[in-house]
Amino acid sequence: MSPLPGYNVLREQDRSHMLDKIGVDSIDHLLDFIPTDLRLQNPLDLPDPMSEWQLTRHLKELAAQNENTDSHVCFLGGSVYDHHVPEVVNYIASRGEFLTAYTPYQPEISQGLLRVLSDFQLVVGRLFDIPVVNCSVYDGATALAESAWMAISASSIHRLIVSDNIWPEHLAVLQVYMANRKVEIELIGHDAHSGKIDQADLDIALQQPAAAVIAQSPNCFGIVEDLKEVIHNAHQHEALAVIGCYPTSLGIIEAPGTHGADIVYAEGQSLGLSLAAGGPTMGMIGTRESLTDYLPGRLVGETKDIKGESALALIKQEREQHVRRDKATSHICSNQALMALRSLVYLSLMGENGLRRVATLSAQKAHHLCAELERIPGISRSYQGPFFNEFCLDLTVNTATLLDKLRQQGFHAGINCSANNKDAQQRILIAVTETQSLATLDHFATAFAQTIDQIS
Amino acid sequence: MTPGITLKSARRVSVFDLSQPGMGGSGITDPDFDGETLPTELAPVATRAKTGLPELSEIDVVRHFTRLSQDTFGVDLGPYPLGSCTMKYNPKRNDTLAELPGFAHVHPAQPADSMPGLWTLFHQLQNHLAAITGMDAFTLQPAAGAHGELTGLLIIRRHFESLKQNRSVILIPDSAHGTNPASAAMSGYICKIIPTTTEGTLDVGAMREMLNDDVAGLMMTNPSTLGLFDPNIAEIAAALHENGSLLYYDGANLNALMGLVRPGDMGFDVIHINTHKTLSTPHGGGGPGAGPCGVKAFLEPYLPIPVITQDDDGEIKAQFDRPLSVGRMKSYFGHVTILIKAYCYILSNGAEGLRTVSENAVLSANYIQSSLADLLPPVFQQRCMHECLLSGGDLDVDPFDFVKRLIDFGVHPPTLVGAGCVHFSDDYDAAMLIEPTETESLAVLDDMIAQFRKVAREVELARYMIETAPHTTDVAKIITDEPAFLSMLEADKPSSAKTS
Ligand SMILES: Cc1ncc(COP(=O)(O)O)c(C=O)c1O
Numbered sequence: 014m015s016p017l018p019g020y021n022v023l024r025e026q027d028r029s030h031m032l033d034k035i036g037v038d039s040i041d042h043l044l045d046f047i048p049t050d051l052r053l054q055n056p057l058d059l060p061d062p063m064s065e066w067q068l069t070r071h072l073k074e075l076a077a078q079n080e081n082t083d084s085h086v087c088f089l090g091g092s093v094y095d096h097h098v099p100e101v102v103n104y105i106a107s108r109g110e111f112l113t114a115y116t117p118y119q120p121e122i123s124q125g126l127l128r129v130l131s132d133f134q135l136v137v138g139r140l141f142d143i144p145v146v147n148c149s150v151y152d153g154a155t156a157l158a159e160s161a162w163m164a165i166s167a168s169s170i171h172r173l174i175v176s177d178n179i180w181p182e183h184l185a186v187l188q189v190y191m192a193n194r195k196v197e198i199e200l201i202g203h204d205a206h207s208g209k210i211d212q213a214d215l216d217i218a219l220q221q222p223a224a225a226v227i228a229q230s231p232n233c234f235g236i237v238e239d240l241k242e243v244i245h246n247a248h249q250h251e252a253l254a255v256i257g258c259y260p261t262s263l264g265i266i267e268a269p270g271t272h273g274a275d276i277v278y279a280e281g282q283s284l285g286l287s288l289a290a291g292g293p294t295m296g297m298i299g300t301r302e303s304l305t306d307y308l309p310g311r312l313v314g315e316t317k318d319i320k321g322e323s324a325l326a327l328i329k330q331e332r333e334q335h336v337r338r339d340k341a342t343s344h345i346c347s348n349q350a351l352m353a354l355r356s357l358v359y360l361s362l363m364g365e366n367g368l369r370r371v372a373t374l375s376a377q378k379a380h381h382l383c384a385e386l387e388r389i390p391g392i393s394r395s396y397q398g399p400f401f402n403e404f405c406l407d408l409t410v411n412t413a414t415l416l417d418k419l420r421q422q423g424f425h426a427g428i429n430c431s432a433n434n435k436d437a438q439q440r441i442l443i444a445v446t447e448t449q450s451l452a453t454l455d456h457f458a459t460a461f462a463q464t465i466d467q468i469s
Numbered sequence: 470m471t472p473g474i475t476l477k478s479a480r481r482v483s484v485f486d487l488s489q490p491g492m493g494g495s496g497i498t499d500p501d502f503d504g505e506t507l508p509t510e511l512a513p514v515a516t517r518a519k520t521g522l523p524e525l526s527e528i529d530v531v532r533h534f535t536r537l538s539q540d541t542f543g544v545d546l547g548p549y550p551l552g553s554c555t556m557k558y559n560p561k562r563n564d565t566l567a568e569l570p571g572f573a574h575v576h577p578a579q580p581a582d583s584m585p586g587l588w589t590l591f592h593q594l595q596n597h598l599a600a601i602t603g604m605d606a607f608t609l610q611p612a613a614g615a616h617g618e619l620t621g622l623l624i625i626r627r628h629f630e631s632l633k634q635n636r637s638v639i640l641i642p643d644s645a646h647g648t649n650p651a652s653a654a655m656s657g658y659i660c661k662i663i664p665t666t667t668e669g670t671l672d673v674g675a676m677r678e679m680l681n682d683d684v685a686g687l688m689m690t691n692p693s694t695l696g697l698f699d700p701n702i703a704e705i706a707a708a709l710h711e712n713g714s715l716l717y718y719d720g721a722n723l724n725a726l727m728g729l730v731r732p733g734d735m736g737f738d739v740i741h742i743n744t745h746k747t748l749s750t751p752h753g754g755g756g757p758g759a760g761p762c763g764v765k766a767f768l769e770p771y772l773p774i775p776v777i778t779q780d781d782d783g784e785i786k787a788q789f790d791r792p793l794s795v796g797r798m799k800s801y802f803g804h805v806t807i808l809i810k811a812y813c814y815i816l817s818n819g820a821e822g823l824r825t826v827s828e829n830a831v832l833s834a835n836y837i838q839s840s841l842a843d844l845l846p847p848v849f850q851q852r853c854m855h856e857c858l859l860s861g862g863d864l865d866v867d868p869f870d871f872v873k874r875l876i877d878f879g880v881h882p883p884t885l886v887g888a889g890c891v892h893f894s895d896d897y898d899a900a901m902l903i904e905p906t907e908t909e910s911l912a913v914l915d916d917m918i919a920q921f922r923k924v925a926r927e928v929e930l931a932r933y934m935i936e937t938a939p940h941t942t943d944v945a946k947i948i949t950d951e952p953a954f955l956s957m958l959e960a961d962k963p964s965s966a967k968t969s
Binding site for chain 1: 481491523578583652730751809826947
């Protein structure tokens with residue numbers, strides 16, 4: 014007997030039995046309510062099916078064509094970082110019970126998952142120092158867009174003041190999300206020396222009412238912003254402060270919530286998620302209690318079962334699309350729950366000391382490398398503000414050529430920020446995580462110097 | 470607090486309860502850096518003294534989360550006929566293949582020519598999705614179904630902008646999933662709702678009356694969320710197109726159609742596919758999924774950037790310079806690992822396999838419908854597609870209670886009003902949407918049917934058992950109108966709510 018096609022499990026005798034029960038004699042007959050002229054006449058134009066071993070070989074071949082962090086030392090950042098992912102994270106996230114459940118609509122059989130999501134809310138709340146956190150949105154960029162909409166809904170003011178040193182991709186997504194919702198986005202500049210938000214620009218922008226001031230720290234140059242000042246300024250003018258952050262950095266840098274941010278958003282990839290060519294990652298949003306009703310997505314809370322015992326369930330669903338439809342706070346349905354699980358396991362493994370060490374090691378290594386590179390003639394730091402683990406360098410050689418030569422030596426040396434850059438012609442953004450050894454950093458610095466020498 | 474030995478109690482324990490000062494962070498060391506001294510320049514701004522994160526040993530983490538997993542029901546544990554969610558078995562091999570280092574360890578900002586394997590995969594996947602759906606071009610960027618909807622609606626907007634037409638209305642059937650109107654609102658459209666006829670189809674007459682030059686499009690899923698194929702689809706498409714409007718396909722129900730009917734052939738102009746439903750990705754407790762968006766050729770210029778295309782000399786590239794594009798929908802390229810799973814699924818099945826998937830999905834739903842007809846008559850007296858909408862109106866017990874009792878017999882409840890992701894109008898408030906999927910064998914289907922019958926017998930014999938179900942879970946029935954409180958740490962609670 015030949016095997017059933019694909020992953021199907023109904024044998025021919027099963028299908029006959031089922032057709033009998035339904036009272037039709039064939040699948041065609043079963044589907045006769047579909048107008049015949051709509052029925053596909055030919056088989057789908059797809060390759061022949063593969064066996065498991067053929068498929069594995071094929072995927073391995075495709076995978077082998079991609080350079081990656083095993084083949085090249087990775088100094089790329091830009092919101093996604095090559096931090097270490099402890100094996101326990103992979104192990105727990107591959108448990109079939111978690112992996113094959115869906116949104117816990119049936120709380121009685123989902124208490125484990127609900128506890129995970131509830132603890133995610135609590136732990137991230139600690140990290141951001143903000144009381145209310147949702148169960149994730151798609152990624153950092155959409156987290157920003159959703160946060161901005163929260164501020165607009167809460168204030169009924171359709172104007173946003175956005176610092177021009179947030180991630181360019183985040184800004185691009187924000188613009189798309191706001192494009193048809195009658196929202197004015199006013200970009201404010203950064204100080205050419207420090208790389209931080211230009212406070213004078215912000216002051217001017219705040220002369221008109223705004224729903225929110227949106228800033229990110231560390232910003233897209235890696236520089237830690239003076240959030241306290243920015244947030245204070247926003248509040249003085251009755252604008253909400255929507256602050257983007259890099260969760261790992263919060264192991265050592267004061268949380269946005271501590272400075273009084275009203276909404277904190279983040280790209281959560283650094284918390285135990287693989288790079289995966291950029292997805293799936295995870296968007297995180299936290300807020301003050303008074304803004305809870307504007308939050309997008311799932312929220313977990315405590316309730317009681319009919320015996321009066323405490324239990325967890327999805328709550329405040331009246332915000333969501335399946336209840337409120339076009340009046341919902343957001344359209345999000347499927348979210349990034351598995352990534353939330355990963356980051357909760359990650360943060361539980363790291364704890365107070367571990368996250369602090371990851372952050373400190375990343376910063377130590379980045380500062381070490383930066384100092385080494387700064388010694389090379391023709392290289393200068395783009396900005397003087399304090400950076401966390403990512404920094405910009407201005408070059409006197411062609412950035413693309415430099416990156417290319419370094420790639421040939423086994424390095425993905427950084428992100429080329431030379432295009433559309435007002436401050437400098439040739440610029441590179443370099444990120445360092447805890448995973449690079451001193452030897453690697455020094456080897457890289459040497460290669461960097463030699464290559465610059467060669468091409469200048 | 471120690472967790473105790475029974476796994477059932479794990480749910481009562483938060484990671485904060487398991488915290489022991491000094492634990493955690495094992496292995497985060499480096500011989501050459503102390504991991505403590507802050508760089509001089511950073512020190513003045515790196516002033517956070519404490520995060521308040523819990524401190525656990527690795528074994529406590531492993532045990533706690535393993536126990537929590539055991540208090541979570543997934544497809545790996547039993548049938549999950551949650552209508553509209555396509556909770557089928559997703560092949561394990563795909564999960565492993567998507568995590569190959571050559572995919573999982575790729576940084577998205579790497580040079581474009583450093584990941585040719587991924588470009589090839591994306592390009593092939595786009596072609597396969599086009600073949601399955603009858604569309605001309607795809608973007609793989611959207612993160613989920615709802616995100617695909619937003620993408621598609623923004624494409625529709627761009628289309629009318631380029632025609633210099635100002636159309637502000639999107640028509641949506643009353644049975645549509647909540648994401649449809651929510652996405653329409655997010656793209657700046659006003660939603661107008663089309664009623665459903667007593668036969669369960671879109672009311673074409675009512676729709677015609679709503680058509681005018683303000684209508685940008687109609688969002689529809691076919692089969693609908695009532696599990697029915699709308700045979701008038703060609704007429705609907707013609708009427709829309711005659712009006713200069715576009716037809717959007719919500720592909721959440723594509724599991725019923727592969728190899729049988731293609732959205733492109735039905736007249737749809739823009740679609741999304743929930744690959745996590747139809748093309749296999751375990752739902753992960755709520756996500757992530759992926760929602761590729763497909764268009765007919767005339768809408769291709771509006772696809773979000775980057776667009777993955779093959780140029781004349783055969784090279785596959787990510788194009789950014791697309792002046793008419795709607796812009797960027799999310800960071801980078803999309804949910805890459807989820808897309809890899811979809812690719813694997815398509816290649817394992819082939820054309821015949823995929824057609825059989827859909828045939829069997831439809832067959833199984835009709836088998837359930839026929840087998841339960843005496844007990845739970847179909848809401849609409851006709852054959853269904855891949856899910857059946859059955860009426861619990863004759864049950865003499867609240868359907869909400871009825872389905873909770875199924876839990877005790879190992880079956881996940883089907884979708885009900887207010888207990889699942891689908892919206893039903895009040896007319897169907899006793900209805901259940903059952904989607905068995907094609908991956909359950911006949912023996913499992915028969916067992917599921919037997920469990921429904923067992924519960925039905927209890928209505929007379931042991932009504933109390935139904936009304937207080939489930940009984941086999943650690944928590945008892947949870948009623949949604951109980952007051953609920955956000956999970957918050959004691960320290961964050963407003964002072965009035967603090968227990969101490
Ligand atoms: C009919 C329908 N449309 C849209 C969606 C939204 O898809 P997603 O959850 O992937 O955003 C769903 C998901 O449940 C659905 O069932």
